[in-house]
Amino acid sequence: MRAFAITVFPEPVEPSMAACLASTIGLMSIGSPVSLLFPKYMPRGLNLFLRCCIGSMTSAFSTPSGERMSPIMSARLRSSSGSEPSSNPLFSDTMSGPNRLQVLKGALLSAFEKQTQGGRRIRRGMERIPMARPTWNNEMRLAAVATLDSKQWVKGAQGSAFGIEFAEYCGALSATPCQNGSSALWAALRIAEIGPGDEVIVPSFTFISSTTCVLLVGATPVFVDIEPEYYCLDVEQVRQAITPKTKAVIGVHLFGQVYSSELVDLCKKENLVLIEDAAQAHGATQTYADGSTHTAGAMGDIGCFSFFPSKNMAVGGEGGMLTTTQARFQDRIFSITNHGRSPDLEAIQLGSNLRMSEVSAAIGRSQLSHLDQWVTRRRQNAEKYTAELATHPLLETPKVRPNTQHSWHQYCIRTQNPTQLIAHLDARGIDARRYYTVPCHRQQVYSTHHQFNDVLHNTDHAAESLVAIPVMHELTADEQQRIIEALLEYQ
Structure with a gap:
């Protein structure tokens, strides 16, 4: 018999035990220090493959008639069957072949009946629901391969077309692809000529790069509180923070919720550059008081997007706009x-050199053509959650700003005990997570900042109470129903 196998250890094992377990089926063990835990969720194909492999272990190894087995394989098989001792130090243990078989079978099978972080059991055959699942189809694959085949991998037609199409989608004057959202924020400040001696008003309840970009250009971030319900910059707090040194405001459309149009009006009145952090807001819109509707990316002077794989659209890796x-x-x-x-x-x-590759731009163009459909699906998922949880005594659903269309990068539930809620979902095979539990101004990078010990009440409350659950456009109806049932069980 000729065979190729992958040995998977779902539980932490001692190095000496790894070879023992692998030798159960007479094959070679390759140890890796990358992870001691089973993958967060297992594709059905691998699940079935491993079960079939485990089931077949009880049958004896044999070779077709007349076919010669290698001496090494023969020795390993004899060792694993217990017929004779092996001189190979890899297999010099006192456990018999049948016992080793039971150890391996038990270790593998138990992984299918537990949630992936080592917690309580979940129902057999139930796959874990992740927070995000990037979309990848044949259309995107063909676009990537065609670009590679063209051998125009940088500074070509795909990047130019992606910028033009994205600007048209947002209603912006122009757009340029770049490496990622963080580099876009740095670039925006450089374009606005922000530097040493300048102040930039920022929220503290946000991803860290929304604030550290200010440090990178030598300016000073000034932290202000957020709105209690929408988690974006509190416009009145921004107004009070403006000084003669203030040159710009970085407004963040957090979780897909756009900031108030009043912030746009304030920045225009005070002659401040409004940098729009739209990394989480692809497809979000807002209708202003004059009746005009604006899309994220065209609600400020300079907009910054991220195409990280968990975002509403992606480019097959890192990317920004x-x-x-x-x-x-x-x-x-x-x-x-x-x-x-x-x-x-x-x-x-x-x-x-902040350029995006041509392959990423080609993938991005394909994804952009589906963005409205995907955002609509996210809105439907969010609406269903909100309806089903409307009367839940322990969970508060997110609010949507009037006259806006949320793009639902994240659906964040407010609860008094986020750790308990996450554990409850985790035990049922559902990913959930907390965001920005340490506000930016209290992180070590700002230990010498004059606001390091400041209390921002709404920021602190959000950091202590929000839990995000899966709302991705790839979420199936069955998966969402599982999540809803799990949340309704939480009492």
């Missing part, structure tokens, strides 16, 4: 991603 609604920034958003050079290759500003 810069947008602008201002003619004075139009040339600079392209230049800064290309070493600060002009079309004639002269460096006109300090920039870097």
Whole structure:
């Protein structure tokens, strides 16, 4: 018999035990220190494959008539069957072959009946529901392969077209793909000529790069509190924080909820550059008081997007986008991603190589064509959660700002005991997580900042009470029903 096998150890094992377990089926063990835990969820194919392999272990190894087995394999099989001792130190243990078989079978089978973080059992055959599941189909695969086949892997037609199409989608004047959302934020501040001596108003309840980008250009972040219900910058708090040194505001559309149009009006009145962190808001919209509707990416002077795989749309890896609604920034958003050079290759500003690859841009173009459909699906998922949980005594569902369309990058439930809720879902094979439990201004990078010990009440409350549950557009109806049932059981 010729065989190829993968030995999977679902539980932490001692190095000496790994070889013992692998030798149960007479094959080679390859140890890896990458993880001591089973994968967070197992594809059905691998689940079935391992079960079949385990079931077949009880039959004896044999070779077809007339076929010669290698001496090494023969020795290992004899050792694993217990027919004679092995001189190979890998298999010099006192456990018999049948006992080793039972150890391996027990270790593997128990993993299918437990949730993946080592907690309580879940129902057999039930796959874990993750927080995110990126979309990948044949259309995107063909777009990527065609771009690779073209051998135009950088600075080609795909990147240019992606920027044009994304600007049209947002209603922005122009857009330029870049490496990721964090580099987009740094670039936005550079484009706005923010530097040493300047202050930039930021929220503290957000991803860290929304604030550390200010440090990277030598300016000073000024932290203000968020709204109690929508988790975006409190406009009145922003107004009170403005000083003669204030040059910009970074407004974050958090979890897909857009900031108030009043922030746009305030920045215009005070002549402040409004940098729009739209990393979590692909497809979100807002209708202003004048009746005009704006899409995320066109609600500020410079917009910054992320295409990280968990976002509403992605590019097959890291990626970002810069947008602008201002003619004075139009040339600079392209230049800064290309070493600060002009079309004639002269460096006109300090920039870097922030370009997106052509393959990523091709994938992004394909994903963009599906974005409205995916955001609609997320909204449907969110509406169902809100309806089903409306009377839950322990869970408060998120609010949506009037005159806006939330894009639901995350659906965050408020609860008094987030750790208990996460454990409850975890035991039922459902991923959930807390976000920004340590506000930015209290993280070690800001230990010398004058606001390090400040109390921001709404920020603290959000950090202590929110739990995100899966709301992705790839969520199936059966998966969502499982989540709803688990939440209704939480009492």
